[in-house]
Amino acid sequence: MEQMLGGTRITYLGHSTFRFVTPGGEQIIIDPFLTNNPHTPEDLKRVGELDTILITHGHFDHFDDVESLAAQTDAGTVSNFEIMSYLQGQGIEKAVPVMKGGSAQVGGIKVTATHAFHSSSIALDDGSMIYGGEPLGFVLEFESGFKLYHAGDTAVFGDMRLIGELYSPDVALLPIGDRLTMGPFEAAHAARLLGVNHVVPMHYSPEVMPIFTGTPEKFQEHVATIAPGVSVHVMEPGDDLES
Numbered sequence: 001m002e003q004m005l006g007g008t009r010i011t012y013l014g015h016s017t018f019r020f021v022t023p024g025g026e027q028i029i030i031d032p033f034l035t036n037n038p039h040t041p042e043d044l045k046r047v048g049e050l051d052t053i054l055i056t057h058g059h060f061d062h063f064d065d066v067e068s069l070a071a072q073t074d075a076g077t078v079s080n081f082e083i084m085s086y087l088q089g090q091g092i093e094k095a096v097p098v099m100k101g102g103s104a105q106v107g108g109i110k111v112t113a114t115h116a117f118h119s120s121s122i123a124l125d126d127g128s129m130i131y132g133g134e135p136l137g138f139v140l141e142f143e144s145g146f147k148l149y150h151a152g153d154t155a156v157f158g159d160m161r162l163i164g165e166l167y168s169p170d171v172a173l174l175p176i177g178d179r180l181t182m183g184p185f186e187a188a189h190a191a192r193l194l195g196v197n198h199v200v201p202m203h204y205s206p207e208v209m210p211i212f213t214g215t216p217e218k219f220q221e222h223v224a225t226i227a228p229g230v231s232v233h234v235m236e237p238g239d240d241l242e243s
């Protein structure tokens with residue numbers, strides 16, 4: 001595992017939020033939902049230095065801390081065009097767009113946007129919502145050549161096989177909570193389609209939403225029969241992938 005990561009550090013912060021430290025020392029966070037996230041321990045809600053914020057879509061449980069973190073740290077943001085435009089309207093100038101099928105070099109990582117079957121909106125302070133563009137997944141390629149796929153919020157879809165063929169991710173981070181994304185059964189098929197050797201389940205904690213019914217245990221059971229040979233790494237908030 002350590003050799004595969006090539007010096008990249010991956011820390012789970014709860015729900016769908018992960019922090020990456022690149023081999024070059026850059027600090028990256030994806031889908032920051034920390035302050036109001038009951039799945040994130042208090043000591044992990046303080047971020048410190050940050051270079052880049054990756055955003056798969058605008059729902060609160062992926063977007064809640066984007067504006068405050070960008071303001072506090074001067075980190076750049078990477079998102080679809082609509083979210084980028086919204087952030088620029090809020091005074092966040094270091095906003096980079098990337099759309100499905102496109103790639104951008106962001107510091108030491110190459111970010112490729114992939115499809116995700118979901119929706120996206122941004123909740124405003126007055127309780128209204130605005131369109132947040134189409135949701136994304138991301139394939140990240142680090143300086144060492146290590147590749148990671150964060151699926152965002154999505155259903156399983158056949159072109160996950162194409163994502164595997166095009167980008168050959170080493171690790172996939174997959175939602176398993178059901179109801180609002182794919183559940184354990186569908187996520188196991190996603191692992192099979194992607195052809196990855198390592199998967200991490202995310203977006204399932206009933207602390208965040210009681211309607212989630214998918215569990216890591218069910219996911220492991222389905223992977224064992226649908227995608228045998230794939231290693232499932234169940235992470236608790238604060239865990240690093242190698243642990």
